[in-house]
Amino acid sequence: MELPPPLAPWRAHLSGFDPAVAGVLVDLLRRLQPLLGPANAHRRHGQLHYDGVDGLQRNGSYDRLLPSEWVLAEVEPEEFLRRAAVGEHLFLAPRRVQPRSRPLLVAVFDSGPNQLGAPRLVHIALALLLAQRAAALGAQFVWACLQERGEAAELSQPEHLQRLLRSRSLRPADAADAAYWNSRLAVPAPAECWLIGAGAAPGLAHNHAVDVQRRLDGQLDVEVRSGNRQRGLLLQPPPDKAAVRLLRGEFAGLAAPPASTATQLKQRLSLAHAPLLDWRGQRLGLALLDRTTLLYVRLQPGGRVSRTPLHWRRGASLLGAVLGNSNLGGVLFAGDALRGWNLREFKRWPRPPAQELACVPGQAHWLRGVLLDEGAPPLSLLLLDHGGNLVEWVWDLKDPPPAGYESRHGIRLQQNWRRVLALHQASPRDVLIARVAGDKLELVRIFQNQKRLSLLSLATVPVPDTVFLAGKAAGAGWQGCCAHAVATGRGNATILWQLLHLETDRSQHTSLLPLPAQCQALGLVRAPETPQQYGLLVLDESRRRLRVFAPAPQALYLADAPIVHATVSDDGERVALLTERREVLLLEAATRRVLLHLGSAA
Incomplete structure (x- = not known):
């Protein structure tokens, strides 16, 4: 990013920001910097x-x-x-x-109700200014929020600013807050301690203060006090769009930080199972700790969220769960038979032989399932087992009811596919599968009326063991992407992934992505800003940072806690995360927005 010479010291701090947001910060930095005065913190000395x-x-x-x-x-x-x-x-x-210690600069921010909104923009700019001031002195810079307990934090990258933005409180600071931070910051004593906010911190030891007040006309009144010197400035708030993006934390190619407090659930979420996500990313199924309940979460128009707990009977094990067009259901193993749960048409059928349906009740990973329930019957239920067998049951009004079945209508085993690597729902009426046939990788589209359409047959060496699919049906064709690993790089440091992009006119092109071996590929997501339109979603070795490789890595989200599970919708538009804190987040990949944030008791 090009900066004028007076702003060159902030180049490192502004390099991670989008140009539109960085322009707002440049103006704030330029006007606030003269108020702080010269950087003259002295090094502390000990005995000779x-x-x-x-x-x-x-x-x-x-x-x-x-x-x-x-x-x-x-x-x-x-x-x-x-x-x-x-x-x-x-x-x-x-x-x-004479020992010379590294000086310490501390900024304590008042995050109370008087500082919400526009004053937070000044907080962000002052955090960057003090970080640069500390760098010029060879000092260490840390910051803290007055109303929060914990350790003072560093500020070395844009993600740390997101944490500052999430630190909000609806109560003013009191003497207890001041006493807490006086004790925490007493050793080592800071060379400069800046109190930033509304000046409502009785008893906090500081030698510099910045008061930020919002006037009735919308301007910001900023006053800086250092010793006997006092300087003031009136600031006009930046344009609305840029200010909103900055306050949301949408400034470094990362998803906006979630609210400081997630919507709390009464139920306790389980960490054993990944969130279920429908093919468009609008409905979720979350496993609870009692092992007999799924929480059905639906995003309603207008931003409303509905949550419904669904129970199955004790003594039965859930083998696989499916999100149909209008409900959440699954397949239970009870006794010597399989039963449909919350699937009104599928009541009971004998368990197929192990060579046809390889499943063990009580596993942490449920079977992948798809329910095709759009339009008139027959309804079709597909399950992909752990051995690569795709089993399809069809419920048809015309079939006679077999003896012993509880339903008036029969359920019959229609087809068995083997060596299936991926099951993808392309629409409410059809699915796409990736299967191995000899030394070739095949993509086959299966319609609700049992029609099969081969989309691709690709020779691969070696034969892949993992395939990701993302896309959607487009008329008689399918538009999307198929990804699989093809080779390991030098010294096993990288894994080469091949992305095959298919268009509705059956044209195709490929791209290769080198992926660090320490990272984990999670699926394919939409990347509309790239020519390929899809990228590989990757979780880094810290298990907190999500990136999209398309082909250059782009930051998607930085979680506060390690990510345990991640599920990508079949169209690649949304990602559901489950963290170690038992929090569920729903992200929109293209816009990097957090659409839903649910918290659960640990």
């Missing part, structure tokens, strides 16, 4: 101590007398005494060292 020899001198203590002088005392005692009388002895001169 000796460290080595600094030369020779004519006076000193006799325990530092030169060894050759002691030899003279033994050989020529009278000469030794004469030299002592006239001050001709030589002594070792010790090197006196």
